[in-house]
Amino acid sequence: MEKSYQAKAQSSLEYLLVVALTFAIIVPTTYLFYNYSKESSQQITDSQITKLGRGIVDSAETMFYSGKGSKTTLDVNVPDNIASAVIIDGRELVFNVTTSSGSSEIVFFSSVNLTSSNCNVNVCSIQGLAPSGTKKVKVEVTSSNSVSVEVI
Amino acid sequence: MNKSQVALEFLATYAWAFIILATTISALYYFGVFDFSKYLPQDCTFPSQFKCADFSLKPAEIRMRLLNNIGEDVHVSSLQITNDAVPPISCTPPAEFDWAHGTEKDIVFTSCTGAGYIPDVRAELKVLMGYYAMNTPSHPVHLINGKINGKVLSS
Numbered sequence: 001m002e003k004s005y006q007a008k009a010q011s012s013l014e015y016l017l018v019v020a021l022t023f024a025i026i027v028p029t030t031y032l033f034y035n036y037s038k039e040s041s042q043q044i045t046d047s048q049i050t051k052l053g054r055g056i057v058d059s060a061e062t063m064f065y066s067g068k069g070s071k072t073t074l075d076v077n078v079p080d081n082i083a084s085a086v087i088i089d090g091r092e093l094v095f096n097v098t099t100s101s102g103s104s105e106i107v108f109f110s111s112v113n114l115t116s117s118n119c120n121v122n123v124c125s126i127q128g129l130a131p132s133g134t135k136k137v138k139v140e141v142t143s144s145n146s147v148s149v150e151v152i
Numbered sequence: 153m154n155k156s157q158v159a160l161e162f163l164a165t166y167a168w169a170f171i172i173l174a175t176t177i178s179a180l181y182y183f184g185v186f187d188f189s190k191y192l193p194q195d196c197t198f199p200s201q202f203k204c205a206d207f208s209l210k211p212a213e214i215r216m217r218l219l220n221n222i223g224e225d226v227h228v229s230s231l232q233i234t235n236d237a238v239p240p241i242s243c244t245p246p247a248e249f250d251w252a253h254g255t256e257k258d259i260v261f262t263s264c265t266g267a268g269y270i271p272d273v274r275a276e277l278k279v280l281m282g283y284y285a286m287n288t289p290s291h292p293v294h295l296i297n298g299k300i301n302g303k304v305l306s307s
Contacts, residue, residue, distance in 0.1 A: 027188075028188045028191070031188045031189075032188065032191060032192065035189075035192050039195070039197065042197065046199055046200050047200070050200060050201075088288065088290070088292050089288050089289055089290050089292070091287075091288060092285065092288055092292065094292075094294065097199075099297065100299070101197060101278060101297040101298055101299040102278060102280070102297035103295070103297065104199055104295065104296040104297045105294040105295055105296065106199055106201060106296075107201070107222065107285070107294055108223075109222075109223055109224050109285065109287075122290055
């Protein structure tokens with residue numbers, strides 16, 4: 001009787017120790033890796049937006065100096081966190097981005113005059129760029145002094 | 153009689169075990185063994201256009217070094233720092249300044265007080281910066297958010 005109790009108690013204790021040790025390893029590891037991955041995903045989004053913005057501005061400048069009527073279509077990958085994209089004063093391409101730190105505006109400057117079909121005073125909205133996914137962006141020189149940026 | 157004695161002894165043994173276990177876990181918790189956030193690296197996260205090169209958290213002063221990587225000279229019109237504590241941290245922000253492209257600036261918040269900002273304790277702070285490009289005619293103000301996660305120095 002006594003022996004049976006001891007054997008049961010030992011196996012229970014060993015079971016508890018194994019479970020406790022497993023938890024002691026899994027919980028902190030999960031927490032640490034979750035935090036690392038959160039930071040990494042933020043850096044990836046930042047890189048994606050930089051690639052997107054620089055790509056549009058560089059194409060606009062290339063098309064502008066190629067002359068009126070020049071156009072190109074870019075296949076871009078828009079990340080999740082972009083809420084909207086606007087052109088201000090024809091020279092600032094602004095992405096409104098939501099990150100874990102809060103909302104930020106990522107700005108790219110163009111040396112040529114940018115425009116779109118949806119302008120209100122000095123702010124032109126680039127419709128259709130905001131939801132994430134693969135998009136086609138048409139960059140076209142529409143007049144002698146401006147380049148149009150549209151999502152098609 | 154014998155059976156009830158065994159049951160009572162069994163319960164008494166495990167009650168003691170439970171008390172010892174609870175006390176041990178409480179002590180470990182008290183000494184911060186379960187505060188896993190302290191094992192995370194201290195970091196300062198900003199968008200790559202204003203890369204955070206370095207930072208330090210002193211008891212009443214928060215200092216960070218940012219690089220203007222945006223490609224234009226800008227004018228920083230507002231700076232604000234806060235956290236999720238109640239009441240939130242309150243600091244005196246630096247005055248407005250012009251910032252040339254490709255240069256680093258030390259941004260210093262002074263006279264910092266508030267909950268959640270205690271020496272030797274980890275703090276998570278949010279920084280909000282407003283700026284405009286000096287070459288853009290209408291000077292539209294853009295906001296960027298950054299985050300500092302680090303241990304406040306003791307002196």
